[in-house]
């Protein structure tokens with residue numbers, strides 16, 4: 001009899017505790033409101049933390065085409081097109097014609113940022129470049145205007161779409 005009462009007591013208290021946790025989270029979820037009610041997204045941008053890792057920023061004018069970022073990438077989603085050229089002083093250097101990042105593969109780990117000897121790539125604050133095709137997820141930073149690729153302008157779907165029509169890297173423009 002004593003065992004039976006203890007089992008009933010245990011069953012009732014266990015279920016009550018479990019239901020209390022469920023009810024607590026239910027109320028919290030209700031009070032928290034939906035994401036869109038909080039931030040009025042997409043009409044207003046969502047505030048981000050200072051160390052947020054969004055879509056990259058890349059400075060084509062500083063990149064030396066060393067491939068260190070591409071080698072550090074764990075998912076191999078950085079594709080660099082470059083050509084060896086002779087400079088006026090007789091030295092050789094790489095000319096970077098394409099710097100593509102495939103955002104269908106990128107996991108925003110930032111491992112490509114640290115090895116860069118020229119500090120020309122870092123994680124930006126943009127979190128939204130929605131697109132209708134997979135091709136739109138491949139961004140060629142060498143074809144984007146420098147104001148967009150490096151800043152201060154925002155990386156956005158329209159400018160990425162426009163960059164698909166550009167065949168030569170932006171540095172070839174006068």
Ligand code: SF4
Pocket residue numbers: 072073074075076077078101105106107108109110111112113
């Ligand atoms: S953030 Fe990570 S996954 Fe994305 S390109 Fe850089 S190293 Fe690769």
Ligand code: SF4
Pocket residue numbers: 062063064065066067068069070080115116117118119120121
């Ligand atoms: S590590 Fe830096 S300098 Fe080297 S290819 Fe990548 S972005 Fe360019």
